[in-house]
Amino acid sequence: MSQSKPILSPWRLLEMNLGFLGLQFSFGMQQGNMTPIYAYLGAHEAELPILLLAGPLTGLLVQPVIGALSDRTLTRFGRRAPYFVIGAIMCTLGLFLMPYSSSLVMAASLLWVLDAGNNTTMEPYRAYVSDRLAPRQQNAGFLIQAAFTGLAQSMAFLTPSFLTNILHVNIDAVDAHGIPQTAHIAFTVGAILSIATILWSILRVPELPLSQTEIDSIKAKPVTVAATFVEIFEAIRDMPQAMRRLAVMSLFQWYAMAAYWGYVIYSIGRSVYGVRDPNSHGFHLAVQTNGEMAAFYNAISFVSAIAMIPISRRFGPGRVHAACLALAGLGMILIPGVSHKEMLFLPAIGIGLGWGSIMGNPYSILSASIPPERTGVYMGIFNMMIVIPMLLLSVTLPFMYGPLLGGDPRNVLRMSGVLLGLAALSAVWVSRKESAA
Numbered sequence: 001m002s003q004s005k006p007i008l009s010p011w012r013l014l015e016m017n018l019g020f021l022g023l024q025f026s027f028g029m030q031q032g033n034m035t036p037i038y039a040y041l042g043a044h045e046a047e048l049p050i051l052l053l054a055g056p057l058t059g060l061l062v063q064p065v066i067g068a069l070s071d072r073t074l075t076r077f078g079r080r081a082p083y084f085v086i087g088a089i090m091c092t093l094g095l096f097l098m099p100y101s102s103s104l105v106m107a108a109s110l111l112w113v114l115d116a117g118n119n120t121t122m123e124p125y126r127a128y129v130s131d132r133l134a135p136r137q138q139n140a141g142f143l144i145q146a147a148f149t150g151l152a153q154s155m156a157f158l159t160p161s162f163l164t165n166i167l168h169v170n171i172d173a174v175d176a177h178g179i180p181q182t183a184h185i186a187f188t189v190g191a192i193l194s195i196a197t198i199l200w201s202i203l204r205v206p207e208l209p210l211s212q213t214e215i216d217s218i219k220a221k222p223v224t225v226a227a228t229f230v231e232i233f234e235a236i237r238d239m240p241q242a243m244r245r246l247a248v249m250s251l252f253q254w255y256a257m258a259a260y261w262g263y264v265i266y267s268i269g270r271s272v273y274g275v276r277d278p279n280s281h282g283f284h285l286a287v288q289t290n291g292e293m294a295a296f297y298n299a300i301s302f303v304s305a306i307a308m309i310p311i312s313r314r315f316g317p318g319r320v321h322a323a324c325l326a327l328a329g330l331g332m333i334l335i336p337g338v339s340h341k342e343m344l345f346l347p348a349i350g351i352g353l354g355w356g357s358i359m360g361n362p363y364s365i366l367s368a369s370i371p372p373e374r375t376g377v378y379m380g381i382f383n384m385m386i387v388i389p390m391l392l393l394s395v396t397l398p399f400m401y402g403p404l405l406g407g408d409p410r411n412v413l414r415m416s417g418v419l420l421g422l423a424a425l426s427a428v429w430v431s432r433k434e435s436a437a
Helices: 010-014 019-040 045-051 053-073 081-100 104-132 137-165 181-204 212-219 225-239 243-272 281-315 317-337 340-360 361-367 372-400 409-436
Strands: none
Touching: 010 104, 010 137, 010 181, 019 081, 019 104, 019 137, 019 181, 019 212, 019 243, 019 281, 045 053, 045 243, 045 372, 053 104, 053 225, 053 372, 053 409, 081 104, 081 225, 104 137, 104 225, 104 372, 137 340, 137 361, 181 281, 212 340, 212 409, 225 372, 243 281, 243 317, 243 340, 243 361, 243 372, 281 317, 281 340, 281 361, 317 340, 317 361, 340 361
């Protein structure tokens, strides 16, 4: 980007990341509702990782390609912005149609559309932050993204409770396919937010103009499928050491998070409400309780991500991330033993601290280690380190669920807590290497 990047005011930093509000509201809707939607449509517990394959697979296929393409794109609207808009349109369509699913096949197909849209937007958006901000503001930019992640997902998870407790929508009112009316309303809200916030960000804080040298460099690179895959291969070959170290941490971290999201509702159903049937009143309460707890821990992540800006600057993002992961792992180990709804919010504090750090600190380490001209492709490759553990979960957990975990979702959460502990140890190793570099 241009040699001198302007220092943005706090308000402009918020505006440029507002699109993350819509993007992460969409992710929050998926985390809080896809498991129950599949359950309402007749899915079995052990099948969930396979049905949730859309996220990791589209992330693996879409994000590196889109990241590489966005590095080479030249349009009058910018090189990242076109991908924001295309992805936002796909998200909007997927969110609007999802609650009208009449079968598992339809719901799974729409999830592929929704995740493809999310992934089309995600890495160009992170690259845009790196492009747009001076080095001394990049850590703040990524942690503000993490804060918006917490705020947006808190809103997404809390919407059903708001509808039932404030607007008095009947929690047991369902359509012909068992999908609650609250889901219909919440997904429609998400569809509107997805497109509106993205447009606000790119119109209010447009990309910086490229220098003529940068334009000439981009024009010299072929924009073809073959060239894109060659670029991805070469970037993997030349991957910075810091990025390789982060891969080990990501393996434990994201396997744990994906397992937690897939099974926490079932765990709460067992431990708090004593139910297994997804069509029961108790299961509806478990879905709502998880939404309230997730809204709480996302609110914690929103506040903590802002608070981490000076703390990470002083102690280093690696050390701070290790501490937050350890607290999140402890929270996941404790949740299955909780039998009263109110007590769930205590371990949720640790999960909120971990989630706030996950969405900010690793990207701060990454952005400091990669060449600026390859930001898009490396952000996409870094996402492969997120989705590969999720794919690994999809192919391993169905076989472990009965024999090793006793067919009990509470044991999945305990396993996730242990894995986050291993991720914390890996983050300590990253922080030591970071200090020695």
